[in-house]
Amino acid sequence: MSSKKQRIVVGLSGGVDSAVTAHLLKAQGHEVVGIFMKNWEDDDDSEHCSSRQDFLDAASVADVLGIEIEHVNFAAEYKDRVFAEFLREYQAGRTPNPDVLCNAEIKFKAFLDHAFALGAERIATGHYARVRHNPASGLFELLKGVDASKDQSYFLHRLSQVQLARTLFPVGELHKSEVRRIAAEIKLPNAKKKDSTGICFIGERPFREFLNRYISHAPGPIVDERGRRLGRHVGLSFYTLGQRQGLGIGGVKEKGAARGSGEHAPWFVARKELATNTLHVVQGHDHPWLLSQRLTAQDASWIAGAPPAPGPCAAKTRYRQSDAACRVVQASGTDFTLEFADGQWAVTPGQSAVLYEGEVCLGGGVIAAVDDRADCSKVTVNDCD
Template identity: 80%
Template sequence: MAQKQRVVVGLSGGVDSAVSAWLLKQQGYEVIGIFMKNWEDDDDSEYCSSRQDFLDAASVADVIGIDMEHVNFAAEYKDRVFAEFLREYQAGRTPNPDILCNAEIKFKAFLDHAMRLGADKIATGHYCRVRLNGTTGQYELLKGLDPLKDQSYFLHRLNQNQLRNTLFPVGELPKTEVRRIAAEIGLPNAKKKDSTGICFIGERPFREFLNRYIQKEPGPIRDDQGRVVGQHVGLSFYTLGQRQGLGIGGVKTQGAQKGGGEHAPWFVARKDVAHNTLWVVQGHDHPWLQSPQLQALDASWVAGSAPALGRYGAKTRYRQADAACVLAPNGEGAFALAFNEPQWAVTPGQSAVLYDGEVCLGGGVIHAATATEAPLPEVPTLAPRGKKVRRR
């Protein structure tokens, strides 16, 4: 009798990974669960406690009838993910740590650990799929079949070796079916709410968390005419397209605004790090919020090399519909995208991810975006001010 293939499943305590483990066992695999602890600071707080997740994962393992191991990757996470997260925010950009976590922890540190346990494959509860292309002999990363849950955007940095060794059992299912299976087999977390936010921040206010590590550096908030309309607490605490928390909701300016009237809401449009100035505009459709093209760096391609110049679809943020664009390589590890229609609030530090239909090709980190109307008004020159990081 052939020996069963061993699959090590990352059990997060959520319903998706739980159903993934059950499906794999039903398919005849030898299944082992791993609970990954990636954050220790404040872990006993009300906002970011992994204890309940661990208990949920252990309960799932018990119901399914598999062994589970608790593994601490907090040191690797702090070095490979959190340190980069802080560097990006200091530089005035808005990073996506979940993408880096997948590439560096869940599909590197976890994969290495699983292989040491004698695993043939690893599995997670992500909504995406892997396919071996019979023509090219390469593994492809495909969107999950549930368009509302597709998570390929977060996994676009995975390479051939990682995809070769990974299974995504729920990628073929809609979320409603996953919930139904969990309830039918009596999983204790069948109705557990999906987690939101970054794991080390949890549900706490983001500004409150960031303030522990990055020093506030107040400065002026200016409108598109160069007029001071308020004061910001530090550029790191804002992101492009942000509407809430600006503290200028009641401010009115004289004259019509591009893209909005006198009472239109304010949005963050640009961050000038050199002059510590936050630029805001009124109206969702203001030209400064529209970008017909972008430049990206630190490119990572699933196939190992850049796709050919041509027409593709791209996302500049999660849950966005694919936007038609033209890809142009722009030097080693860099590329440019020109969109058929301008994209809203394209944000440096976020990822631009390229698609050919249902196939996720990879992507890169947005470095700059060209607004429909780019020039800034003349304002008094301020001496650049450095930022400091507070170490706890």
């Protein structure tokens, strides 16, 4: 970024990454203002919601750094733009990623607008990603964070040129260990605070317990690839493809296991059939029903403003995944189709497929459909053995 001193508003979450972000920018001589975003109000006084403690931590950081902090309530915007869509997707049998939508609609839209109303020239967050201006194209690029184990570009793939031009990710240039070291060195009160995980509005409570409050559900059969009924599910919305835990079904001996060994291969969710309210499960992590080599995604968003040309690429179909070699079959402003060199495990409708060219994130979309290897009703039983 320019060496010109600027007024920069930092999203202080109460965590160590955003705290070090504010410190680094202040150390560079910028005028730094902190904003704590409250995105969820339900259960705010319960053991499951940490927003009150997070604000106290953020305020303590601001005090140590000597910067102002403002508490801003975006709960209404979050409920309308993020949570309502989250529920619609689950009710439809898909598995959405609310963090992607939260970044696009709240952290880099509502927050950005509020920051500029305060006279900010830039905003900054504690995300592990980088922004680079490409002089050849004149465009801003979203890059992976230097720390590959913490890279968050997957969650930021819906950002636009306007948003990237006004955003800084200082800790994207650092490894997490260095962020922790800096925090301890300047004696930040949250230097050793545990990283937050999971979905912000669910907190530490069991996911099924939370979802049960908002989504209607009906029990139905759990069957294997041969149509054998193994048990009953509690509602299709409570399961996701590739899920292994919480199925509540006994084992069936793995094919080929030694007689009398008593060994059972684990069961995995392979398909949710809404028309018959049936949950299909298979045994074994590498069962063909769990592998897909082609997907179609919708609601595409491209960082450059235009889709990539058909040809070789790399993509992630879930956050904690290495880039997988693939080919862009077709891509438009609204959808795209990918073919992978190798079968991808448990590709899940509702999740995001995000495209990369080296360290540059190109954009992505919401997975809508996968190839028929994930639907063995279209192949013979022998093909699925």
